[in-house]
Amino acid sequence: MSQAQLVKQLKVSCEACSLSELCLPRGLTHDELVKLDAYIERPRSTDANTQIFQPGDEFHAFYAVRTGGVKTYLTQKTGEQQILGFHLPGEIFGLDGMETGKHRCYAATLENTSYCALPYDKLDGLCEVMPDLRHQICHLVGHELNADHTHLLLLGQQTAHERLASFLLSISSRFKRRGFSATSFILPMSRHDIACYLGIAVETVSRLFKSLQDKDIIQINRKQVDILDMDALNEMVSNCSEEDV
Amino acid sequence: MSQAQLVKQLKVSCEACSLSELCLPRGLTHDELVKLDAYIERPRSTDANTQIFQPGDEFHAFYAVRTGGVKTYLTQKTGEQQILGFHLPGEIFGLDGMETGKHRCYAATLENTSYCALPYDKLDGLCEVMPDLRHQICHLVGHELNADHTHLLLLGQQTAHERLASFLLSISSRFKRRGFSATSFILPMSRHDIACYLGIAVETVSRLFKSLQDKDIIQINRKQVDILDMDALNEMVSNCSEEDV
DNA sequence: GTCAAGACTTGATATTGATCAAGGAACCCG
DNA sequence: CGGGTTCCTTGATCAATATCAAGTCTTGAC
Known part of the structure; x- marks a missing residue:
């Protein structure tokens, strides 16, 4: 990607992003959004089947899919993988690192994908002064838990x-x-x-x-x-x- | 339970609790612990097979098992239940309400059980001024997610x-x-x-x-x-x- | 355009674990 | 202490889905 393209991409702020109502910024005021926006890293797009992180990698950010799709998964010694979730535009992934500061699962792209990184230490600091952000993070985390629970019911009880x-x-x-x-x-x-x-x-x-x-x-x-x-x-x-x- | 017994139980502070190093207070300073402690509700013990909450119930607190054990579960229309987790002393449950403010699963005791309630609005307020508490909550939430992921791998791939x-x-x-x-x-x-x-x-x-x-x-x-x-x-x-x- | 690799489909067979059925052991209640 | 209920175990059979085995379609590289 050329420098010009990169700059252009960086300019797509959360406020201008069509996904913001599904994503982390949901419910924030204009001022809050501007503060949050300053910290968000927007990596360039990646091809299909590219690994974003793997077990043991340092956890330093939540990720939000902008375009494309991502899968998170675990593997067994024997190689079989269990996909934990598919993450579509506007959805968050990477929360698995919150326990220990290291990721516990793999994340890889399904297709040509772009995504934003929301640095954890910055979010943590903002949480101190932005109750709305804190609540939105809790909401997203709760959503992840409930999605996993629905998935458990599916795997454990459904034909x-x-x-x-x-x-x-x-x-x-x-x-x-x-x-x-x-x-x-x-x-x-x-x-x-x-x-x-x-x-x-x-x-x-x-x-x-x-x-x-x-x-x-x-x-x-x-x-x-x-x-x-x-x-x-x-x-x-x-x-x-x-x-x- | 008599009034005397109730009072006695209430006096078991987090600081005196043998489980505090496994539980929410982990990593807090003495001063922080005292502040947290002031908010914690300690309901009396319940018998086996007692429901603590069910889908649709208002989410107002995290719960911590003190003695006994708790299961959280979902059910299908046809009645089969999928147990999401067993919660032993020192472990937290009830996070499923964080998404919508209503619980999404059932929680019931496995045996004679006592547990503490950690009111969510109080924890939220404390998070503003106690980074250590914020981090410990993130740690616990991350732990829940990882436990669910391990459970997904078990149900999806293991014999x-x-x-x-x-x-x-x-x-x-x-x-x-x-x-x-x-x-x-x-x-x-x-x-x-x-x-x-x-x-x-x-x-x-x-x-x-x-x-x-x-x-x-x-x-x-x-x-x-x-x-x-x-x-x-x-x-x-x-x-x-x-x-x- | 052709070839090779990978993705997907289809069929035949095998197998794990479910279901059905019954008996025994522990526990609760009066 | 006795009787009923629930929990657990054991056996026989069955069915859902995995596995094995081809074969076809897509796609990408040269």
């Missing part, structure tokens, strides 16, 4: 069919929240990543997509998904605490 | 054998941390609860315990567990991020 339906509904509601179509979107992740997120085999993901298509509940072609029957998807999920994650 | 081994190691290390034996302890939860935590059937839990006993890895009688071969248990867990949860 493969229910898991895939939950997954589609979650992605759909998150696209909708950002102003995109809830029924027609492009999945940013591979079948393999979906399988690792849902704790099932890739082959099963493939078969289940086909089964949903055969029942005219969805139309799927590669990564393009069209939801034809949202009610049917909702009925498949017997989950009593389903919400946007 | 039933590995899950039970992970569970025993987790409980063992937590007893050890509190100064008790790591190899001989009484499980505070039922087989059913273990099954709901591990995402497997009760019958499977029973069979796996027997199998571990037949291999002379553990000795188990009702809820009394003796670990005979800790190395064997560790080897069963191919998890690369295993730590005390």
Whole structure:
């Protein structure tokens, strides 16, 4: 990236960012936003499949996805990975380092992605004087916890069919929240990543997509998904605490 | 409980509490501790199987287990429950309310239990003037997130054998941390609860315990567990991020 | 444009762990 | 102390999903 491009990117402040209402700045006053903005680092974009951090790396910032997508995951000695979450534009990741000051999981991009870094020590200092920021951070942290809890329920109690339906509904509601179509979107992740997120085999993901298509509940072609029957998807999920994650 | 007993219990300050080094007060100075202590509510003990909060209840405090044990869980429409975590003395629960101000999961006691309530609005105010408290809360929240992540890896990628081994190691290390034996302890939860935590059937839990006993890895009688071969248990867990949860 | 590598799909078979069923042990209550 | 209830264990069978094995489609590199 050229110096000119870099400068241009840096100029996109939180205040001008279309995602600010989903992101850390939500609920802040103009003055507060300006103070926060001064600290935010905006790294350049990265390609797909680039690692952002890994276990043992120093935790120095929360990250916010601006464009593209990120997965966080753990691995077993044997190599299998468990995807902990997919992070779409406006969503935060990297909180796993808060316990020890070192990250405990991996974070990698799903596609060409740009993201902001919100330095932890700066945020900590601002928390002292900006109650709204403190509350927004608590809100985001609580959201992460609840998303993990919904994911635990999915992995522990749902059948493969229910898991895939939950997954589609979650992605759909998150696209909708950002102003995109809830029924027609492009999945940013591979079948393999979906399988690792849902704790099932890739082959099963493939078969289940086909089964949903055969029942005219969805139309799927590669990564393009069209939801034809949202009610049917909702009925498949017997989950009593389903919400946007 | 009589008034006299209640008063006596209230007098057990954080400073005098043997668990304070595991709990919220960790790392605070004497002066800070006194300020915090003034706000802490110490409800009386409750029996086993008592609900502490449920989804929709107002979130007004973090809770810290003093004696006994607590489980937090979600349920599906069909009734199955997924246990999100077991909380032993010195451990915190109730953070799930931070997102919306309402709890999202259930919390219930496993046995006769006493716990403290740490009012959220008071903690928030103290955070403004006590950086150490702020950091300790971040540490605890990060710990919760990491515990959930380890649990996700367990549910998504481990076999039933590995899950039970992970569970025993987790409980063992937590007893050890509190100064008790790591190899001989009484499980505070039922087989059913273990099954709901591990995402497997009760019958499977029973069979796996027997199998571990037949291999002379553990000795188990009702809820009394003796670990005979800790190395064997560790080897069963191919998890690369295993730590005390 | 062609080739190679990777991603995805589809089919056949295997296996883990669920479910169904029953009996035994501990515990609570009167 | 006795009887019922719940918890736990054990056995037999079944089903969901993993695994193994090809084969096809995409995509990117040269």
